[in-house]
Amino acid sequence: MTIAILQYNAGNVQSVLFALRRLGIEGILTDDAEILQKADRVIFPGVGEASSAMNYLKNKGLDKVICSLTQPVLGICLGLQLLCKYSEEGNTNCLGIFDLQVKKFPTDKGFKVPHVGWNSIEKLQSKLFAGIHAGAYMYYVHSYYAELGSATIAQTEYILPFSAALQHKNFYAVQFHPEKSSDSGEQLLKNFLQISSYM
Numbered sequence: 001m002t003i004a005i006l007q008y009n010a011g012n013v014q015s016v017l018f019a020l021r022r023l024g025i026e027g028i029l030t031d032d033a034e035i036l037q038k039a040d041r042v043i044f045p046g047v048g049e050a051s052s053a054m055n056y057l058k059n060k061g062l063d064k065v066i067c068s069l070t071q072p073v074l075g076i077c078l079g080l081q082l083l084c085k086y087s088e089e090g091n092t093n094c095l096g097i098f099d100l101q102v103k104k105f106p107t108d109k110g111f112k113v114p115h116v117g118w119n120s121i122e123k124l125q126s127k128l129f130a131g132i133h134a135g136a137y138m139y140y141v142h143s144y145y146a147e148l149g150s151a152t153i154a155q156t157e158y159i160l161p162f163s164a165a166l167q168h169k170n171f172y173a174v175q176f177h178p179e180k181s182s183d184s185g186e187q188l189l190k191n192f193l194q195i196s197s198y199m
Contacts (some may be wrong), residue, residue, distance in 0.1 A: 004039035010046030019179035051090025075173030
């Protein structure tokens with residue numbers, strides 16, 4: 001099985017490679033369109049800033065490549081946000097796979113922003129969460145969140161309820177970092193590797 005990890009103007013891709021290696025999989029870190037299109041799975045991870053990341057994707061023509069993918073795709077953190085329609089971060093038009101807005105957490109509620117640390121996921125609705133129970137804890141690092149919508153397949157509450165995970169056809173995405181989320185995160189990555197068709 002070929003697992004392509006999208007290399008673009010964002011950090012934290014190495015931790016995903018290490019997490020796959022723990023599962024006995026050697027991922028390919030690449031921005032090559034042909035490799036991405038032929039891979040069995042594509043992972044779209046990242047920590048960074050939305051507008052500069054989108055500019056990089058557009059300059060490389062990767063925006064069109066990502067939207068054309070037909071195999072299972074998993075966005076992580078910034079990857080989830082860039083798969084949405086629009087982000088308040090940098091007033092950025094994103095890829096539009098998920099018809100959702102990405103908004104900044106309010107800073108006047110007495111909570112720390114960014115949201116950093118462990119938080120539970122609830123209302124799980126996808127085989128992406130097979131073997132993971134509602135209330136399982138995942139690790140987050142983010143200042144922006146995707147609103148709730150019809151594509152939401154899990155949610156978390158921090159300041160307000162937001163989409164912890166999304167799915168539309170073959171596109172899956174999580175706001176948390178499965179590669180840093182202990183056993184539950186490892187199970188989610190295993191589930192993604194086993195997905196053969198969308199539900």
